[in-house]
Amino acid sequence: MTTMTEVQTTQLYQVFIKASPEAIWDAITKPEFTTRYFYGSAVDTTGEPGTPWRGWTADRSQQLVDGELVEWDRPRRLQHTWRALYDEDTALEPYSRVTWEIEPQDGGYSKLTVVHDQLEESPKTAENVAGGWMYVLSGLKTLLETGEPLASG
Amino acid sequence: MDDDRVFKALADATRRHLLDRLFERDGRTLTELESELEMTRFGVMKHLRVLEEAGLVVTRRSGREKLHFLNPVPIRLIHDRWIDKYTERYVSALADLKTDLEESA
Numbered sequence: 253m254t255t256m257t258e259v260q261t262t263q264l265y266q267v268f269i270k271a272s273p274e275a276i277w278d279a280i281t282k283p284e285f286t287t288r289y290f291y292g293s294a295v296d297t298t299g300e301p302g303t304p305w306r307g308w309t310a311d312r313s314q315q316l317v318d319g320e321l322v323e324w325d326r327p328r329r330l331q332h333t334w335r336a337l338y339d340e341d342t343a344l345e346p347y348s349r350v351t352w353e354i355e356p357q358d359g360g361y362s363k364l365t366v367v368h369d370q371l372e373e374s375p376k377t378a379e380n381v382a383g384g385w386m387y388v389l390s391g392l393k394t395l396l397e398t399g400e401p402l403a404s405g
Numbered sequence: 406m407d408d409d410r411v412f413k414a415l416a417d418a419t420r421r422h423l424l425d426r427l428f429e430r431d432g433r434t435l436t437e438l439e440s441e442l443e444m445t446r447f448g449v450m451k452h453l454r455v456l457e458e459a460g461l462v463v464t465r466r467s468g469r470e471k472l473h474f475l476n477p478v479p480i481r482l483i484h485d486r487w488i489d490k491y492t493e494r495y496v497s498a499l500a501d502l503k504t505d506l507e508e509s510a
Contacts, residue, residue: 262432264474266463267482365463386481393482402485 262369263378265385271396273327273354273362279396280330280352288401289391291384293317297332299324305332319347329353334368336377345374364389407459408486411479414459419444420452424461427475434470 269276279285283294287310296306301324307317316338323331330352336342349370355363366385371378391402414420419442426441427433439449453473456462463476 262474264431264463264465264476265478266460266476267478268460367465386478389478390481390485394485 261371261378262367263371263382263385265366265368265389267364267389267393268357268361269364269393269396270359270361272360273356275396276354276362276364276392277327277330279392285395289395290388291316297321299326319350322349323351327354334377334381336380339376339380341376342374342380345377348374348377364392408483410459411461411483414455414461415480417452417455419448420456423449423452423456424475427462427473431474432465432467432472434472438473 271279279289281295281297281299283296286293286295286307290307292310293307293316294310294312296308297303299321301321303321305317305319305321306315308315316336318335318337319333321332323329332350333347334350335345335347347370348368351367351369353363353365353367355365357363366389368378368381368385387402394400394402422442423438426438435446435449435453438453439446442449453462457464460479461476463474464471465474466472
């Protein structure tokens with residue numbers, strides 16, 4: 253057995269949020285929300301599959317994430333490709349894929365699942381995003397349930 | 406959704422071991438997980454069910470196989486809900502102590 257952890261080519265993150273699927277969808281796809289929980293980044297999408305899916309610094313001066321919108325099925329399923337430009341190592345790796353799934357639950361809750369896959373050729377990206385998604389989803393939950401971003405991070 | 410379930414699920418060495426196995430390599434079948442534990446298939450299934458109910462393990466179908474994935478988010482939520490809260494107070498108490506000592510010096 254080796255001490256190295258193998259590259260996770262499929263990563264899965266799931267969280268229950270007391271919010272409607274529509275509210276969660278808007279929080280994922282509108283920059284006025286993403287700047288408050290997604291490392292301060294502003295999402296940029298037209299909602300038309302085949303067009304770019306981008307993330308920018310809040311002042312739009314620097315592009316942080318590049319990708320293409322693959323699927324837009326509000327408020328159930330969203331899929332886009334992913335290349336992180338904020339790190340010079342991950343920027344050199346090929347595009348991977350992010351899928352967001354939202355399912356309504358009892359009691360006003362929704363189940364949000366994020367699957368980040370096609371990471372076979374992108375070990376640096378896989379390592380980089382592993383802690384990041386947890387922080388993002390925890391922050392998204394806090395923002396939607398309390399109206400406030402996470403206090404620290 | 407339920408901190409009690411997460412704490413209960415984590416309060417067992419076999420279940421923590423299962424999470425460690427998934428951390429090393431994610432998306433495994435029951436058969437793969439079972440082969441690394443000295444335990445019956447039924448025993449492993451029982452532990453996986455507790456982990457699933459706590460949201461720490463999520464299963465997905467891939468063709469004919471059912472794959473088990475580690476979901477670390479509930480642990481992160483406990484961290485944000487509990488650990489941050491108390492370490493923040495601890496750190497600010499130390500900061501106050503430093504201020505007091507330096508002012509009286």
